Amino acid sequence: MNLFLETEKTEQLFLNSTVSRLSQLKDDETHRLVTDEEKAQWNATAENAQQALEKTSEAQAAAQTAQTAATAAQTAAQRAESAAQQAEQTAQSQQQSILAAQTTADTALQKANAAQQSADNAQTTADTALQKANAAQQSADNAQSTADTAVEKADNAQSTADTAVEKADNAQSTADTAVGKADNAQDTADDALVLIAKLREDFEYKPIAVSSVSCNAQSVQELGTQLSGVVISWSVNKTPASQSVNGTQVAAQEGVTSYSYTDPASYKPTEVTTKKWTVTATDERGAAATGSTAVTFCNGIYTGVVQGSSQPSRDTLLALTKKLQNSRALTFTATADAGWYLICALPSRLGTPAFKDKDTGFEAGFSKMYPNISFENGSGYTENYDIWLSSKSGLGTITVAVT
Numbered sequence: 001m002n003l004f005l006e007t008e009k010t011e012q013l014f015l016n017s018t019v020s021r022l023s024q025l026k027d028d029e030t031h032r033l034v035t036d037e038e039k040a041q042w043n044a045t046a047e048n049a050q051q052a053l054e055k056t057s058e059a060q061a062a063a064q065t066a067q068t069a070a071t072a073a074q075t076a077a078q079r080a081e082s083a084a085q086q087a088e089q090t091a092q093s094q095q096q097s098i099l100a101a102q103t104t105a106d107t108a109l110q111k112a113n114a115a116q117q118s119a120d121n122a123q124t125t126a127d128t129a130l131q132k133a134n135a136a137q138q139s140a141d142n143a144q145s146t147a148d149t150a151v152e153k154a155d156n157a158q159s160t161a162d163t164a165v166e167k168a169d170n171a172q173s174t175a176d177t178a179v180g181k182a183d184n185a186q187d188t189a190d191d192a193l194v195l196i197a198k199l200r201e202d203f204e205y206k207p208i209a210v211s212s213v214s215c216n217a218q219s220v221q222e223l224g225t226q227l228s229g230v231v232i233s234w235s236v237n238k239t240p241a242s243q244s245v246n247g248t249q250v251a252a253q254e255g256v257t258s259y260s261y262t263d264p265a266s267y268k269p270t271e272v273t274t275k276k277w278t279v280t281a282t283d284e285r286g287a288a289a290t291g292s293t294a295v296t297f298c299n300g301i302y303t304g305v306v307q308g309s310s311q312p313s314r315d316t317l318l319a320l321t322k323k324l325q326n327s328r329a330l331t332f333t334a335t336a337d338a339g340w341y342l343i344c345a346l347p348s349r350l351g352t353p354a355f356k357d358k359d360t361g362f363e364a365g366f367s368k369m370y371p372n373i374s375f376e377n378g379s380g381y382t383e384n385y386d387i388w389l390s391s392k393s394g395l396g397t398i399t400v401a402v403t
Helices: 003-019 037-055 059-090 093-202 315-319
Strands: 210-215 221-222 231-236 242-245 258-262 272-284 288-298 301-309 321-322 331-338 340-347 355-357 365-375 382-394 396-402
Touching: 210 272, 210 301, 221 321, 231 272, 231 288, 301 331, 301 396, 315 365, 321 331, 331 340, 340 365, 340 396
Parallel strands: 210 288, 221 288
Antiparallel strands: 210 231, 231 258, 242 272, 272 288, 301 321, 301 340, 331 396, 340 382, 355 396, 365 382
16 A cells, blocks of 8 residues: 555545535545545535535634635645655655654644544534524514514503593593583573663663653743743652753752752743743663643633723723633623623634523623724733623623633
């Protein structure tokens, strides 16, 4: 056996086992030193290294280390081969060199074994890396699960918070509604109180009224009379808010219901007329009430008896019974003795009267003896009069109705 050739084959097999499967090598005479068991072992080692390289980058680094070691081993083998060749060339002359070569070969084998150990260590490192990778994956999964749980809890917390906010909003809305209803109830109560007060006020309210309006002058004045200093007096049923007499304001006093007003004007009309004073009073609600008093200016109708049928004088007429009125309708009673006539003198403007005996209803028999006689009354007013006398004298006591 050539020791140098065997050594070369061993190193070549070691190099081949590091980079590829021995099962892919041809089984020729150069490999006869390798047994099937060794092949299987190296193949398994290569397979494990290959798997380690595929599983993790750390295993690849370890495999690279193994590759580096294998390269170093190959280099060493090459050096051994070179040394073996040199030893073979000098074998015959240098036995000691052969022994040195043998030692070198043994050293190379030891290096190959060390390379195998490195590969085993690489496998162990790869397995450890895989375990670490799996542990890291498990930690990542756990972290992901924890994160998912945290997110879920956060979502639940957000949902709970949203629900709480919604409930708070609903509570606020309910509170606002309650406050609104309370305000409405208060408004309703206030309105009810106002209505009750108004109803009570309406129930107790009495519209203002004016009563007892009068003046200090006779209600009928003879034409020609000058009227001045007329005092108007009146009463009301409560204190007025305002009051006036013929538009002239009269101050009202709280609690006072009787008032008076003195008209500063003077009146002396030249024709039949009526002077009227109207009191107007208003109350706190604006209701108004009025009352009035008046003085009528007119001439008189003179009735009675005269002696004889001649035209009576002014003094005779003024001595008769006078009734101030602005119409001819009246009733008078007189006694006409022998030679005495019933008389009725009235303003011509009143027209033609009719005379009847009130007791019998028969015509009393009067004649217009003196028409349109200018007559000045006792107040100095002059007007035309018609003087009517009975047709007969001495009629005794009779009541005459003039219409």
